[in-house]
Amino acid sequence: MRIGEVANAAGVSTKAVRFYEEIDLLPAPARSANGYRDYHPEILHRLGFITRGRRAGLSLSQVREILALHETGQTPCAHVRETLHQQLADLDEQIAALSALRATVAQHHHIATAGNPNDCDPEQICSYL
Amino acid sequence: MRIGEVANAAGVSTKAVRFYEEIDLLPAPARSANGYRDYHPEILHRLGFITRGRRAGLSLSQVREILALHETGQTPCAHVRETLHQQLADLDEQIAALSALRATVAQHHHIATAGNPNDCDPEQICSYL
DNA sequence: CTTGACCTTCCACCCTAGTGGAAGGTCCAC
DNA sequence: GTGGACCTTCCACTAGGGTGGAAGGTCAAG
Numbered sequence: 238m239r240i241g242e243v244a245n246a247a248g249v250s251t252k253a254v255r256f257y258e259e260i261d262l263l264p265a266p267a268r269s270a271n272g273y274r275d276y277h278p279e280i281l282h283r284l285g286f287i288t289r290g291r292r293a294g295l296s297l298s299q300v301r302e303i304l305a306l307h308e309t310g311q312t313p314c315a316h317v318r319e320t321l322h323q324q325l326a327d328l329d330e331q332i333a334a335l336s337a338l339r340a341t342v343a344q345h346h347h348i349a350t351a352g353n354p355n356d357c358d359p360e361q362i363c364s365y366l
Numbered sequence: 367m368r369i370g371e372v373a374n375a376a377g378v379s380t381k382a383v384r385f386y387e388e389i390d391l392l393p394a395p396a397r398s399a400n401g402y403r404d405y406h407p408e409i410l411h412r413l414g415f416i417t418r419g420r421r422a423g424l425s426l427s428q429v430r431e432i433l434a435l436h437e438t439g440q441t442p443c444a445h446v447r448e449t450l451h452q453q454l455a456d457l458d459e460q461i462a463a464l465s466a467l468r469a470t471v472a473q474h475h476h477i478a479t480a481g482n483p484n485d486c487d488p489e490q491i492c493s494y495l
Numbered sequence: 496c497t498t499g500a501c502c503t504t505c506c507a508c509c510c511t512a513g514t515g516g517a518a519g520g521t522c523c524a525c
Numbered sequence: 526g527t528g529g530a531c532c533t534t535c536c537a538c539t540a541g542g543g544t545g546g547a548a549g550g551t552c553a554a555g
Contacts, residue, residue: 241501251502256543271551273502293474294467297542314478321475328468332461338423339457345422346450349443370531380532385513400521402532426512 238276239269247284254284262287262301294324367405368398376413383413391416391430423453 244251257263263283269275283304290300299320306316373380386392392412396404412433419429428449435445 239502250544252544253542271502273551292470294471318475318478321471321478324471325468325475328464328471332464332468335457335461335464339454339461341421342423342450342453342457346447346454349447349450368532379514381514382512400532402521
C-alpha cells in the first residue's frame with residue numbers, strides 16, 4: 238500500500254504518517270523500486286491504535302510508550318491502565334486550574350459589570366484589573 | 367530608571383520587559399548617553415496593568431487590545447468588560463472540552479480496570495483503546 | 496507529449512510567554 | 526586596573542502535533 242492509501246484508510250494526512258515515522262511511532266516501511274513507501278496493510282492496526290489513543294486523550298509520547306511495551310512482546314495492559322490513571326489525574330488537575338482561573342475572571346467580570354466607568358482612574362489604565 | 371529597577375519594581379524579569387517592548391506592549395523608552403534604556407517612572411502603571419491583566423487570566427494580546435484602546439484616549443472599560451466576558455466563555459468551553467475528554471478517559475480506564483488482560487487481541491495492540 | 500495525481504526530501508512555521516546564553520559595552524568601588 | 530553588577534544585541538530554544546510549500550521524481554491515461 239502506498240502512503241496515500243494508508244493515510245486515507247486511517248483517516249489521517251500523509252504528512253501525519255511521515256511525521257509519525259519520523260518520531261518513531263511507525264516503523265520505516267519497505268520502499269518500492271521507485272522509492273515510494275510501500276506499507277504492509279498491518280500498519281493499519283498500529284495507525285488505528287495511534288488514532289484511538291489520540292481520541293482517548295493520550296499524547297503521542299504516551300502512545301509511544303505503550304507501543305514500545307507492545308514491541309517487547311509484553312501485553313501492555315497494565316501499563317495502559319496506569320497511563321489512563323495518570324491521564325485522569327492530569328485532567329483533573331487541568332480542570333481544577335481552569336476552574337480556579339474561571340473564578341478569578343468571573344470576579345473581575347462581576348466587578349466590571351457592577352462598576353461605574355467614571356470610577357476609572359486613568360493612571361491605573363483600568364480600575365477593573 | 368534603568369530596566370533593572372523597573373523590572374524589580376514591577377516584579378518581572380528584565381528579559382520580560384524587553385520582550386514586552388518587542389511585541390509593542392511597552393513603548394520604546396528613551397536612551398541614556400550610554401545606550402541604556404531610560405524609563406520614566408510612569409511606565410510602572412503600564413507594566414502594573416500588564417501584570418494585573420495576566421494575573422486576571424488575560425493573554426498578552428488581550429492586554430494589548432485594552433492598552434491600544436487606552437492609547438486612543440478612550441476609557442477601555444466597556445472593552446474590558448467584553449474581553450472578560452469572552453474570556454469567561456472561552457474558559458467554559460475549555461473546561462467543557464476537558465470534562466468531556468475526562469469522561470472518555472474514565473470510561474476507557476473503567477474498562478481497562480474491569481477487563482481481563484487475556485482478552486487482549488494482539489492484533490489490536492490493546493483492546494482497551 | 497502532456498497533464499495531473501501521486502510520491503520524495505527538506506526546511507520553515509504555527510502558537511504562547513517568555514528564558515538561556517554568548518559576546519561585548521559601561522560604570523563604580525576598591 | 527580589576528572585579529562585579531549592570532546594561533546592550535542577537536540567536537536559539539522550550540512543548541505539541543503537526544501543516545505548508547518548494548523543488549523535483551514517477552506513473553498512467555488521453
